Amino acid sequence: MSKQIIVPFGPQHPVLPEPIHLDLVLEDEKVVDVIPSIGYIHRGFEKLVEKREYTDYVYIAERTCGICSFVHGATFCQGIEQIMNIDVPERAQYLRVIWSEYSRLHSHLLWLGLFADSFGFENLFMNAWKIREDILDVMEQTTGGRVIQGSCKVGGVRRDISNEKLDMMAKDLDRIDRDMKKLTTVFLKDDSIRHRLRNVGVISREDAYHFGAVGPTARGSGVSIDARKLGYGAYDRLNVQVVTDSCGDSYSRCAVRAKELFTSTDLIRQAVKKIPEGPIDVKVTGAPEGEYFMRAEQPRGELVHYLKGNGTKFLVRSRIRTPTLTNIPPLIKMLQGCELADVPVIVLSIDPCISCTER
Amino acid sequence: MENQTTTNIDVGKLIGCVERFRNKGCRLVQIGCTKVGEQYEINYSFDKDYHFENIRLTVTADTEIPSISGMYWSAFIYENEMHDLFGIQVRGMNIDFKGTLIRTAIKYPFSQPPVTVTKGDKP
Numbered sequence: 323m324s325k326q327i328i329v330p331f332g333p334q335h336p337v338l339p340e341p342i343h344l345d346l347v348l349e350d351e352k353v354v355d356v357i358p359s360i361g362y363i364h365r366g367f368e369k370l371v372e373k374r375e376y377t378d379y380v381y382i383a384e385r386t387c388g389i390c391s392f393v394h395g396a397t398f399c400q401g402i403e404q405i406m407n408i409d410v411p412e413r414a415q416y417l418r419v420i421w422s423e424y425s426r427l428h429s430h431l432l433w434l435g436l437f438a439d440s441f442g443f444e445n446l447f448m449n450a451w452k453i454r455e456d457i458l459d460v461m462e463q464t465t466g467g468r469v470i471q472g473s474c475k476v477g478g479v480r481r482d483i484s485n486e487k488l489d490m491m492a493k494d495l496d497r498i499d500r501d502m503k504k505l506t507t508v509f510l511k512d513d514s515i516r517h518r519l520r521n522v523g524v525i526s527r528e529d530a531y532h533f534g535a536v537g538p539t540a541r542g543s544g545v546s547i548d549a550r551k552l553g554y555g556a557y558d559r560l561n562v563q564v565v566t567d568s569c570g571d572s573y574s575r576c577a578v579r580a581k582e583l584f585t586s587t588d589l590i591r592q593a594v595k596k597i598p599e600g601p602i603d604v605k606v607t608g609a610p611e612g613e614y615f616m617r618a619e620q621p622r623g624e625l626v627h628y629l630k631g632n633g634t635k636f637l638v639r640s641r642i643r644t645p646t647l648t649n650i651p652p653l654i655k656m657l658q659g660c661e662l663a664d665v666p667v668i669v670l671s672i673d674p675c676i677s678c679t680e681r
Numbered sequence: 682m683e684n685q686t687t688t689n690i691d692v693g694k695l696i697g698c699v700e701r702f703r704n705k706g707c708r709l710v711q712i713g714c715t716k717v718g719e720q721y722e723i724n725y726s727f728d729k730d731y732h733f734e735n736i737r738l739t740v741t742a743d744t745e746i747p748s749i750s751g752m753y754w755s756a757f758i759y760e761n762e763m764h765d766l767f768g769i770q771v772r773g774m775n776i777d778f779k780g781t782l783i784r785t786a787i788k789y790p791f792s793q794p795p796v797t798v799t800k801g802d803k804p
Contacts, residue, residue, distance in 0.1 A: 357776070361765075361784035369790060404682055534709050534755040547708075552683055552731055615685055615726060615733065617710075626711055628724065643711040647762075651755035680783075 324349040329662065333362050337440045337666040340676035344669070348662060356657045358650055364680045371640040376402055376610060376631065377476055379640065383627070386642060387678040388469050389432060392425045393620045394627075394678075395474040398640070400554060401616030401629040402476045408606060414478035415556040416597040420488075421465065421473065422555070422618075423586040423593075428457045428469075429621035430579045430586075431502075433673045434509065437576060440670045441518045446508055453501050460491055478603025492594040495587045502587075506580040519573035523656040523668035526570055535652040536645045537623020538582065539672045542575035544568040549619035560592045572671040579673070609635050620645055622673050644678040687724070687735040692746055695725075698736055702727045703752045707734070712749075712759035714767045716791060721767060725749070742768060742792065750775040758782075766791040 327348050333341030341362040347355035370382050383398035384391040396418045403410055435450035458468045464483050465471035473481050483491075509515060525535070530543035540547055541564065548564045550557045565581045567574035610631030618625050623645030630639040649672045656668050690698055702709075707727035715722045723738040723746065740746060748771050750756040760771040761782040768789035787793070 359778070359782065361782060364783050364785060366785075366790065531708060532754070534753070554682065615710075615724075615735065617683065617733070624710070626726070628711075628713055628715075630715055638717065639715040641711075641713040641715065643713065647758060648711070648755065650758055 326354065331665055331669075335666070337436075337670050338674075338676075339436070340674070342669075342674060342676050342679075344657075344665075346657070346662065346665065351662045353657050353660050353662060353665065356654045358654060360650075360676065360679060362680070363677060365677075367681045368640050368642060371637045373636070375635040376637050377606070377635075379637065380475055381472065383640070383642075384470055384472065384474075386644070386681050387620075387675055389429045389675060390425050390620045390622070390625075390678070391469060392421045392465075392471045392474065393618060393625065394642070395471070396422060396555070397616050397618040397620075397625055397627045398629070399474050399476045400618070401614050401627045402610050402631075404614040404616060405610040405612040405629060405631055406476075406606070406608065408477055408604060410478055411601045411604060412556070412598050413482070413600045414602045416593045417479050417483060417602065418474065419556045419560065419593045420483070420491075420590055420597075421461070421471065423589045424457055424461055426586045426621045427498075427583060428454055428461065429673075430583055431457065433579060433621075433670075434505070434576070437667075437670055438509075440666050441515065443515070446505070449505055453498060453505060456494075456498055456501075460494075463487075464491075475603065477606040478601070480603070482602045488594045488597065492591050495590060499584065499587055502583050506583065509576055509580050515576075516573060519576060519667065519671075520569075520571060522572045522664050523660060523671055524569070524571045525652055525656045527568075529655055530570065530652055533652040533655055534648045535623075536648055537620070537673075538575050538578040539623060539645075539649045539652060541566045542578045543570035547624065549617045549624045552617060554616075554618060556593060556596075559596060560589055562589065572667055575671045609633055610637065620678075622646060622675055622678075623649065642678075642681050644675065644681065646672070646675045646679040649674070650679075683731075683733055685733050685735060687737055689737050689739065692738055692740060692744060695736075695738060696747055696749065696752075699725065699749045699752055702734070705729060709749075709753040709756060712756060712763065714763045714769060714791070716767065721769060723763065723769070740769070743770075745770040745772050747771075748773040748775070765789075768792045 331344040343359040345357040384395035431454035435447040438446035465473040527544040611633035613630040626643040628641040707729040710726040757776040765783040
């Protein structure tokens with residue numbers, strides 16, 4: 323047996339936008355074990371629930387993540403609405419779906435760019451982020467914010483989108499689809515990318531499932547789980563296609579996200595076609611008493627907001643289980659046996675969001 | 682909306698109960714802790730085919746609970762979190778960070794009494 327050495331990876335590393343630390347146990351160039359460590363930016367958001375009224379806490383929940391902020395806010399609101407039996411107007415439910423899917427487009431395009439950057443394809447990185455700007459423009463036009471929208475509230479949404487604007491958005495998606503098609507063709511067909519990603523960071527279907535993988539990390543290994551299938555919001559009235567791939571390597575995880583861009587634009591089009599006229603919110607009185615585990619599909623996978631109220635304005639507990647937290651154990655499995663040079667690509671292939679994880 | 686069931690169990694029955702979920706092919710969704718008065722509620726959540734089930738332990742601060750990481754390897758991430766934030770003692774974790782997974786300014790911050798907010802307090 324070769325001599326084992328430990329190489330620290332992170333918390334500061336060129337491929338890591340946020341800090342996570344991994345102790346890589348190496349034999350020659352091969353990783354034989356990995357010990358993760360987080361906690362560099364723990365913010366204690368969950369503790370803040372004790373001093374913010376539940377209606378204000380929506381803003382805190384949104385700030386859990388700077389990428390999928392809308393989904394966090396919407397998930398929190400839906401959890402409270404479940405506890406309080408609030409009947410949210412149909413139009414608000416469709417608007418939540420539309421903004422959630424724009425968030426997914428934004429997140430996946432951001433990730434595709436970062437991923438291209440991790441394997442040295444700078445031009446592809448810039449092209450992915452160029453399309454992402456179009457998505458952020460729509461978010462800004464319809465909510466007022468590029469990454470923190472503040473458009474969701476308990477009982478509905480704060481802003482409506484006019485039908486004319488919705489039609490324009492749907493029409494503009496045709497152009498965005500064409501741009502994304504060009505972009506994803508490079509990701510999926512280019513030989514150098516395929517060579518760099520195939521058979522790198524492989525995790526089997528069984529391991530992905532039993533180690534708790536969620537989102538594209540699970541679906542890239544053929545595990546067909548997608549919380550949108552639970553039918554929350556208006557998803558039960560839309561045709562949600564779950565994208566899977568079977569190889570379980572970095573290429574498969576990339577392919578799932580690339581294909582999910584088009585399922586998101588499809589869902590937005592479906593929602594625009596079906597969205598009814600009507601109010602966008604209901605008046606909320608009282609305070610939540612009870613508990614609920616609200617599950618939703620964030621761009622990185624299944625998100626859980628556990629909420630418990632005692633009949634006062636202040637919740638007893640808000641526990642946020644983010645997809646990256648549960649994707650860390652599968653990441654360890656992927657890294658075991660890989661080459662040191664592949665570690666950055668594999669780490670990025672799960673789309674780690676440390677600010678979500680640290681919350 | 683999703684039908685969710687929660688079953689209260691004793692600490693002694695945890696391993697057997699989790700084993701049944703494992704044998705049924707359920708996925709571990711999360712383990713989370715909540716301080717309720719002087720006690721702690723620990724929720725173990727499982728899912729199979731979009732069917733959500735939850736089991737709950739109610740323990741005191743000095744209760745040591747067995748790790749389920751022997752059956753669900755990924756449980757170590759939640760068990761370490763529970764220890765670092767609430768001070769829950771977990772016996773037999775497959776990866777024990779010994780309190781260093783989450784760096785906090787004060788020890789076991791979530792075991793501290795809830796903040797009391799009165800009108801006029803600055804947030």
